[in-house]
Amino acid sequence: MPFDPATPPSFAAIEAAASRLAGLAVRTPLLEAPLLSRQLGRPVYVKPETLQRTGSFKFRGAYNRLSLIPQAQRAAGVVALSSGNHAQGVALAAQMLGMPAVIIMPSDAPATKIDGTRALGASVVLYDRRNDDRDALGAGLARERGATLVHPFDDAGVIAGQGTVGLEIAEDCLRLGLRPDAVVTCCGGGGLATGIALALEAKLPGVALYTAEPAGFDDMARSLAAGHSHNNAPDAASFCDAILTPRPGVITLPVLMRLGVRGVAVSDAEVAVGMRAAFTHFKLVTEPGGCVALSAVLANRLPAGTGPLVCVLSGGNVDPAVFAAVLSPANQ
C-alpha cells in the first residue's frame, strides 16, 4: 500500500517509525524528581524531548517522513514551513538522507532557531508573519522545485514519527509497572498529540491524554470541547513561539476527538513557573512552548488525583536572554 500523507497513521506505522529511528533518535528516558512529586502530591514524570537531536521531538517526525520519500524524488529535496523546531528537524533529517532542504520561517523566529536551521545546511526563506501567506509561499516553492512539501503536523508520516514519543512512554510505563492517570503534551497543530494518542490507544488503552496550550492559542482545547474546529483570535500573543498555530490540523483533530482527548491552557506567567521547575528539578533547559504540559500540571489544570502523571517536555530551543529572564528573581 503506497504511503498516503493524508490518512492518519496506523499503530503499525508508528512501530515502523520506531524501527527507522532506532539508533538515530535519542531514546529519551522518563525522569522523576522526588521533591517535585512530593510538592504535587503525586509522582510526576517528564519525557525530556529537549534532549532529542536538534533540541525537540520534531526530528522524529521529520526523519520518518523524509524516509518515506521515494528515491526518485529525493534529489528534488524538501520544503518545510516552521517557526524553528520542525525546521531544524527537517534540516538534520535532510542532511542525513542527502537531500536539499528549503525552510520557510517567520522573520521573528528566535535567532537560535534560524541560526540552527542554517547551520544544518538548509536554505532559509524568511516571511512576515503578519502580511505573507506562508502556505501559498510553501506550495509555490515546492511546485517550482519539484520538492516534497513536509507539513509540520498534518501529515501521516510526521504523525507516525511523533508517535514514537508515545510508544516510548508506554514502553517505559509498562517496564516500571506504572499506570499513569494521564499523559500531558504541549500542542500546536496536534501532530505530537495525535501520534501519542494513537500509541497510547494501542499500548496503554484507557490512559487519558491532555493537550496543553498557551492561553489565547487554545484552539485545540476549544475545538475538542466543541466537537469542531475553532480558530484563535488573530491578535493573541504569547512567548510560546513553537506552538502558535492558528487552528487544529485537519488530520489531527478528528483523531483526537475520536480518542476523547481533552485540552487545557496556561498563561505565559504559568509557563515561566514550569520552566523554572524544569530547571530546578530536572536541570533541563526548556523553551516556553516546550514546557506548557508541565506548567499545566503545576497550575493545577489537570483533574485532582494521586496517580502518576507523565508530561512531555517537547523542546529546548530558547534564546539565552529569554531563558535568563525567566530565571531572574524580578520575574518570579
Add this chain to the structure above:
Amino acid sequence: MPFDPATPPSFAAIEAAASRLAGLAVRTPLLEAPLLSRQLGRPVYVKPETLQRTGSFKFRGAYNRLSLIPQAQRAAGVVALSSGNHAQGVALAAQMLGMPAVIIMPSDAPATKIDGTRALGASVVLYDRRNDDRDALGAGLARERGATLVHPFDDAGVIAGQGTVGLEIAEDCLRLGLRPDAVVTCCGGGGLATGIALALEAKLPGVALYTAEPAGFDDMARSLAAGHSHNNAPDAASFCDAILTPRPGVITLPVLMRLGVRGVAVSDAEVAVGMRAAFTHFKLVTEPGGCVALSAVLANRLPAGTGPLVCVLSGGNVDPAVFAAVLSPANQ
C-alpha cells in the same frame, strides 16, 4: 569477604553496584550534537549525569555505599561531609533505605544545595570553610551517634557506585561501535575518575582517561604528573564549588597513577564557555564544577585528533542567578 572501604574496588564491585542501582538510578544516555562536533572537528559525546537523581552522579556512589552498611548498623544512620552534591545523594539514598542522615556542609554552599539536602530529610550542620576542621567535625559526629561516616571519594563503595558511570559509557560505546580517543571527567578528590578508570580498564582497555579541574585546584593534574600527592594553594578561588578539594584522595590517586590517567585544568571563564555550550547544544543545565570536562575540550586542553571524545557532565545543581549570569551577554 567483608566490605573494606579502604581497598579500591574490583571491577566485580562496580558490576555489583550497577545491579543495585538498576531501576533506581537514571540510566543516562550518551548525547551528541552535530553542530558542536562539527565545530570541534571530531564527534563529541556527553554523558549527562545532570539528569541523575538529585542532579549529579553522586547518588550512584551514595546509594551503593549505604546499601553495603549491615542491617544492624543502619538505625544509627550516616554522617557525610559535602559541599552539596554528595550531600543530596546521601540524603536521598538514606531516605530510600530508611536511615537517618546528618550532612556537614560549608555555610557558603549554594542555597539550592543546602535547601535540596534538607528537603530530602537530612539534618544539615553548617561549618565555616575557613576556620573549622570539617574532618574532625565529621568524625566527632559519627562517633557520638554511632553512625557510619560516608566519605565523598575515599571509599571503595562510593568509588564502585561512581564506576557505573564508566560502565555505562563503555556499554554505550561498544553498542555504538565507538572507540573514543579519550574520556574526560571532572575531578575533585577523584572518586568518579577512579570508578570510571576501573570500568574502562575492564571494558575499554587502552582508552585514555583525563581528569579536568578548575585552575588553582588542579591538585590531581599536578599529582599525576609528579607521581605523588600535591596540595592546592589555600587561597585559590573558583566558582566550581562542587570540586574544590584540597588534595587527591589517598585511595584514588594510586589507582589513577597506575592506570596512566592525566589531568588538565581550565579557568572559570573557560568553564562558563562550556556551560553555554551545554545550554546551546544539549539544552542541559550544568553547574560550574559539572562542566569542566566539556570546557576542557572546548578550550583545546586535550591532545589534537579527530577521534570521538566522551565528556562526563557530572552535575547541574546551580543557583538560578549564577546560571542566568553565565548566559548573560555581558559575560561573553
